[in-house]
Amino acid sequence: MSRQAQAPPAARPGQHRPRAARRAPAVPVAVAPTLLMLVLGLSGIGHRQPWDDERATWWAATLGWGDLARLIQHVDIVLAPYYALMHLWIDLTGTSGGAMRVPSALAMAAAAGVLAVLGTRLFDAGVGTAAGLLFAVLPISTRYAQEARPYAFAVLAALTSTLLLLRALDRPAGERWAAYALTIPWMGLVQLVTLGVLAAHLALLLSRSGTGARLGRGRMGVWTTAVAFGLLPLLPVLVLGAGQTGQVAWIPTGWPALASFPQQLFHSQTAADAVIGAALLGLLLASRRWTGFLLCWALLPPLFLFAVQGVVNLFLMRYVLYTCPAWVLLAANGLCSGVRLLPERAVAWAAPVSRDWLAALGAAVLLTLVCIPDLQAVRADPLPGDPDWHAAAQWIISHDRPGDGIAYSGSSGYRQLSMSYEFRDVARPPRDVFLKQTPQALGEFMATDCLQPAACARGRPASGWWRAATRPTRTPRCPSARRTC
Numbered sequence: 001m002s003r004q005a006q007a008p009p010a011a012r013p014g015q016h017r018p019r020a021a022r023r024a025p026a027v028p029v030a031v032a033p034t035l036l037m038l039v040l041g042l043s044g045i046g047h048r049q050p051w052d053d054e055r056a057t058w059w060a061a062t063l064g065w066g067d068l069a070r071l072i073q074h075v076d077i078v079l080a081p082y083y084a085l086m087h088l089w090i091d092l093t094g095t096s097g098g099a100m101r102v103p104s105a106l107a108m109a110a111a112a113g114v115l116a117v118l119g120t121r122l123f124d125a126g127v128g129t130a131a132g133l134l135f136a137v138l139p140i141s142t143r144y145a146q147e148a149r150p151y152a153f154a155v156l157a158a159l160t161s162t163l164l165l166l167r168a169l170d171r172p173a174g175e176r177w178a179a180y181a182l183t184i185p186w187m188g189l190v191q192l193v194t195l196g197v198l199a200a201h202l203a204l205l206l207s208r209s210g211t212g213a214r215l216g217r218g219r220m221g222v223w224t225t226a227v228a229f230g231l232l233p234l235l236p237v238l239v240l241g242a243g244q245t246g247q248v249a250w251i252p253t254g255w256p257a258l259a260s261f262p263q264q265l266f267h268s269q270t271a272a273d274a275v276i277g278a279a280l281l282g283l284l285l286a287s288r289r290w291t292g293f294l295l296c297w298a299l300l301p302p303l304f305l306f307a308v309q310g311v312v313n314l315f316l317m318r319y320v321l322y323t324c325p326a327w328v329l330l331a332a333n334g335l336c337s338g339v340r341l342l343p344e345r346a347v348a349w350a351a352p353v354s355r356d357w358l359a360a361l362g363a364a365v366l367l368t369l370v371c372i373p374d375l376q377a378v379r380a381d382p383l384p385g386d387p388d389w390h391a392a393a394q395w396i397i398s399h400d401r402p403g404d405g406i407a408y409s410g411s412s413g414y415r416q417l418s419m420s421y422e423f424r425d426v427a428r429p430p431r432d433v434f435l436k437q438t439p440q441a442l443g444e445f446m447a448t449d450c451l452q453p454a455a456c457a458r459g460r461p462a463s464g465w466w467r468a469a470t471r472p473t474r475t476p477r478c479p480s481a482r483r484t485c
Contacts, residue, residue: 029125030113033132036364037112040136041105041145046098048381049390052414054148055421056445058095061086062424063440070443077240081189082150095424100148107152108145112136114159115325121166122290123333130332130360134275135325137364139374140267144321146378151321154191158322161187162297165201169208169219177226184230192234192241193319196301198227200326203296251313258306264317265302265324268374274367275331282334285341291333297326335363393422396430406430408449416447433457 050058060071060083068087072080086100093099116132135141144151161183168176187194205223266272283291301323305315339359368375382388396406396419406429408415416432417439423429434450434457442448450456 027117029120029128030116030132032129033116033136034109034113036133037136037141037145038105038109040142041108042102044379045101045105045146046096048097048146048379048383049388050097050100050148050421051383051386052418054097054100055414055417057083057086057148058090058100058421058424059417059439059445061090061100062095063087067440067443070440071445073240074443075445078192078237079150080237082153086148095421097148101146104147104149104152105145107156108141111152111156111159111325112141114156114163115328118159118163118166118325119329119332121163122329123336126336126357126360127329127332129357130336130363131325131329133360133364134332134367135328137368137371137375138266138268138271138275138324138328139371139378140265140271140321140324142375143267143378144318149318150190151318154187154194155322155325157183157187157190158194158197159325161197162201165204165223168222169205172219172222177222181226181230184227185233188231188234188237191319192237193301193305193314194322195231195234196304196320197297197322199300199304200293200297203300204293207292251316253309253313253315257315261302261317265320265327267378268371270370270374271367274370275327278332278334278363279327279330280334282330282332282337285334285337291330294326294330298323298330332360332363335359387418389418389422393419397423397426400430404430405433407433414446417445 056076060068060076060079063071065087068080068083072083076083085103089103090100093102112132112135115135116128118128119131120128122128144155161180164176164180164183168180184195184198187197201223205220208219262272262276263269266275302315302320305320309315336359377384382390406419408419416435420429432447434453436448436450436456439445439447
């Protein structure tokens, strides 16, 4: 046989196949994770009633464009692009919980597929398939696939940006670097905190620059230029967003928040133990070529946010949801490496490719089985700890009589917003008796209440005219000095 016709040598157990051998199936491996995530994301997507943050999305996305502009001047400027997208989407599909969540379900399904392609590019098709399937069955993936907020888009943006960076490093070309540069404003406009993945990109670049000083400096210069151009459109958002940090003052701080972070990141202690355990196995058994980069992706963003809590507190699980794929890649690499290290006689019945697929499928099925209670919990209606606003609204609607009003006990907060959502299709909803200024007039999510309730209620019958919507909770701190609490 001629030298040109010789087949490449088979990889030994625990080793990865040559790059050319693992690139070919990059797109096909994305199909199964994408479809699985799509099925899980769309299954029962409208069963759970929206919670406070999703109702905030509804409110912002159903405002007129002028009122929306006034709102983002005071709050949520960083989510303005998402609200604009949802404004257009709601105009087409309506305001039900299921309809508002479909874009997130589609984004999370795409993220599972991109993760499979990324795993194939970093390791091989077996690891890519395992990563995509494991990510799809995680409770946290379903939770935020069924959430009318931008977190699924942030995960997709971070994965796409990382994949395009790898393509640019493999074959530097102007169009590839331009494509990568475009993902930077995408990440920032979806959710500013997603830009933390750039720290992992820098670590990747430094690790790849060791092949030659001149080549390393060239890549670093091009990357720096691409990042600088990508950040330029975000400067207004950064400046305006810096004045709205008061709205995240409620986020818990301190070491207890760090200790509970793994469970919160995966929305399941069982899933956290399984994924992190498999990731540690990969660190012991597998090639360490990409582990440094993946560890930087998984650890640097949350640790940085924890360290700067005294300046601005953004240490919240859903803000760094985009780090979850890094853990999944490490776990998938560990599982597949463990299977490849099994004695040949134990797996002689399966071809090498079949072993990879069986390992991926077996890991996904096992993780699904052990996480069934958590997968059911993310579909609970309402979410644990939340009031059943829908049931309360249905009772009020069924007992409402002409001239009735509604009053909210204590500091109203999101209670008025929640009931407004439930009354959105009611022709004549009960009037808020103690309303002083509407949210539209304030450019806020919440209204202000009358400071003299007796005067506001003057002229109303002493009984039979009000319905109370209450929630057993502590009175929240005022999110803005503009409000009177």
